[in-house]
Structures are given as structure tokens and as C-alpha cells.
Amino acid sequence: MSDSKPKQLCVLCGERAATGGHGDHLPPQCIYPKPRPSNIAWNKVPACIPCNNAGSKDDEQFKLIIGISTGEFREDTQPVIDGLAGTIRNNKRLANQVLGKYKRGYGKRHGNKVLEPVVAIPFDRDAYERVVQRIVRGLYWQQSGVILHRDAEIHVVTPEPMEAGLGDHIKTLLRHSSRVELNGGTFVYKVFISDDGTSFWGLQFFEKHLVFAFAYPPEDDSQPAGLDSSLIEVKPRIVGET
Numbered sequence: 001m002s003d004s005k006p007k008q009l010c011v012l013c014g015e016r017a018a019t020g021g022h023g024d025h026l027p028p029q030c031i032y033p034k035p036r037p038s039n040i041a042w043n044k045v046p047a048c049i050p051c052n053n054a055g056s057k058d059d060e061q062f063k064l065i066i067g068i069s070t071g072e073f074r075e076d077t078q079p080v081i082d083g084l085a086g087t088i089r090n091n092k093r094l095a096n097q098v099l100g101k102y103k104r105g106y107g108k109r110h111g112n113k114v115l116e117p118v119v120a121i122p123f124d125r126d127a128y129e130r131v132v133q134r135i136v137r138g139l140y141w142q143q144s145g146v147i148l149h150r151d152a153e154i155h156v157v158t159p160e161p162m163e164a165g166l167g168d169h170i171k172t173l174l175r176h177s178s179r180v181e182l183n184g185g186t187f188v189y190k191v192f193i194s195d196d197g198t199s200f201w202g203l204q205f206f207e208k209h210l211v212f213a214f215a216y217p218p219e220d221d222s223q224p225a226g227l228d229s230s231l232i233e234v235k236p237r238i239v240g241e242t
């Protein structure tokens with residue numbers, strides 16, 4: 001029996017058919033230590049296998065930085081620490097990254113007081129940005145019903161001193177947007193989509209780790225030609241609407 005039913009497009013690349021059941025968890029599920037609560041509706045988007053697989057190595061880096069930056073603020077602190085320890089123990093590259101090459105500062109000076117030594121964990125900024133970009137692509141589709149063009153540029157802005165100005169601008173834009181809570185309230189975002197399709201995002205993990213992003217479509221916003229006509233774009237349910 002041939003399957004004539006059109007297949008849903010992958011909303012991350014817009015080029016291939018999404019796999020049936022799995023989809024991509026956004027934010028990545030690995031930031032939640034096991035066992036994961038079963039009473040939470042984990043946010044998922046339709047995605048193809050290559051997009052899904054391409055993300056898994058990046059997700060590992062993402063888990064690291066989210067775990068380290070939010071660990072002490074979370075209710076699931078011990079599983080987070082155990083999970084990170086396990087991940088690092090089983091992965092030599094990560095172990096070197098975290099334990100081998102960490103930089104120990106002499107402590108931040110605050111007036112005459114020297115505070116605790118500062119330990120800066122180097123992390124893979126590119127991988128981190130790719131994960132944020134994937135999250136933005138998935139959420140964009142959920143919000144607008146449109147797959148973000150594959151050539152759209154997505155800029156990731158962290159609220160560090162260097163980029164604080166830009167972050168503040170995005171924050172101002174988002175002031176009147178409503179919060180959307182996903183994954184049992186552990187992930188919260190705000191978005192503002194302007195008429196030309198440019199979108200501004202504020203994403204927050206575990207009420208602590210904050211990152212901004214903005215995405216704009218290419219000037220020529222026609223989708224690539226030659227898409228397989230057996231692929232369709234299914235409109236998502238709009239998340240956050242009550």
C-alpha cells in the first residue's frame with residue numbers, strides 16, 4: 001500500500017519531510033535531568049532526521065552552560081549536578097574543556113573586599129548559538145505558522161556587558177509582549193514580530209539564564225524552488241494562546 005498522504009515539512013530547514021512521531025524537543029530535552037516528570041507537555045516541533053541529529057552534539061554544550069548557569073537556582077539541583085558530572089565523566093572532550101582548561105581568576109575586587117575567586121568555564125559559543133537559533137526557528141513556526149526562511153539570519157545576544165545595550169533595546173521592544181510559558185514553566189519566552197517579518201526574542205531558562213535573539217528574513221524572501229510537492233506545511237497550534 002503506497003502512502004499518498006502528504007508529509008509534514010521539517011520546520012527547522014523547510015526542505016525535508018519531518019519524521020512521523022519524534023520531532024525535535026525545543027528547548028532540548030537534555031537540559032532536564034532524568035527521570036523527567038511525565039505530567040509535563042514537552043514542547044516539540046516537526047523536524048527531519050538530519051536536523052534532529054545535527055543538533056545533538058550542540059545540545060550537549062548547551063546543557064553544560066545551562067546547567068552551570070542555573071544549577072543553584074533550580075529545584076532539581078542534585079539531579080542537575082549528577083547529570084553534569086555523568087556527562088563530563090563519560091566524555092573526555094568535555095572533561096578537558098571544563099576541568100582541564102578552566103581559568104581561575106584572583107577574585108573580583110569589590111571596593112576593598114576581594115570576593116570569591118571567579119571560575120570561568122570556557123564553552124563552545126558557536127554550539128550555544130546554534131541551539132538558540134534552532135529554538136527560535138521552532139518557536140517562530142509555532143507563533144506565526146510560517147517556516148522561517150533557511151537563509152534568515154538569527155543573531156544571538158547574551159546580556160553580557162559588551163552586548164547589554166542591544167539586549168536592553170530588545171527588552172524594551174518586548175515590554176508589551178505577553179509571556180509564553182512552556183515545559184511546565186521552566187522555559188519562558190517573549191516575542192515581538194514586526195510587519196517585515198523580523199522577530200525579536202527573549203528566552204529564559206529556569207528563571208535564571210536569559211538570552212536574546214533577533215531574526216530577519218533575507219531580502220529576497222522567496223522560498224527555495226523545487227520543493228517536493230508531496231511535502232506540506234501544516235499550521236501549528238499557536239502556543240501561549242488561551
Ligand SMILES: [Zn+2]
Nearest residue numbers: 010013048051
Ligand atoms: Zn530539517
